[in-house]
Amino acid sequence: MKYILPLFCLLTGMIACKTAAQQRLYIQKEGRSQQPWKLVWEDNFNGHTLDTTKWTRIPPNNAAWGKHMTSDDRCYALKDGKLYLRGINNPDTTKDPRPFLTGGIYTKGKFAFQYGKVEIRAKLECAQGAWPAIWMLAETDKYGAYPRNGEIDIMEHLNYDSIIYQTTHSYYTLDLKQTEKPPHGGTAALRNGEFNVFGISWYPDKIVFLLNGKETFTYPRVKGVDPSQWPYDQPFYLLIDQQLGGNWVGKVNPDDLPVQMIVDWVKVYQ
16 A cells, blocks of 8 residues: 555556646647638736736846846736737846846646737837737747747737738858748738737647638748748747847837737637
8 A cells, every 4th residue: 555655646647647748738639720710819908917827927038128127026017908018228237237128928837839820919119129029939949049949920010010020040040041932031010009819820730820710921831941930830939028229129219118018918819
């Protein structure tokens, strides 16, 4: 009996771990892409605090997009069923020397999916140096270090632009410079100052970018080229962040701050 109990506990723990992994990774079944979409995961931000079973506040990092990221409460708010992610002037540079602070969330380690449809309803405020983004990265390093696992930019917005950028990045596009075989990104006009629905429909052979329910750009899987062209055969997690500054967007105008991205809901279908 003294040997049976530890074995039972071990097996129970293994089953629990497997169940947790299955709940965290949503792998679309083969052939499912021909069926009607079914909602598998969502957040409507109806609580008073961020649901930490789904999201983590993005920590700062050395990338251009992440150098101002913070967990500071002043960059986050939930009210009236909406999430507010803010870019602000740092009110106390004695404790943190960075001039700006930005809020962002991701599902890394908590939710990732392979194939399906994702839509995010959000409103983007404008400012010089504002760079809000909704995007996806691979949950594991299946093919090695970045950019070998790819990146899917559902939406990037710069400054006061009336367009968004929708792009794929990978070793194939960044290192091998194959940005036109096939074209790896496009732009689409958005309703500035209003809520828009940003999304993709992701299949084993293509990624279809969406804006307000309309197809805007498609990135196909191509045969006969370097295999790094399609790292999109693995689970990806979501990132939503109100970035500030960087070579692409340009310098930040402190007088334009605060600026925010207001997120109404996130829905994932398979």
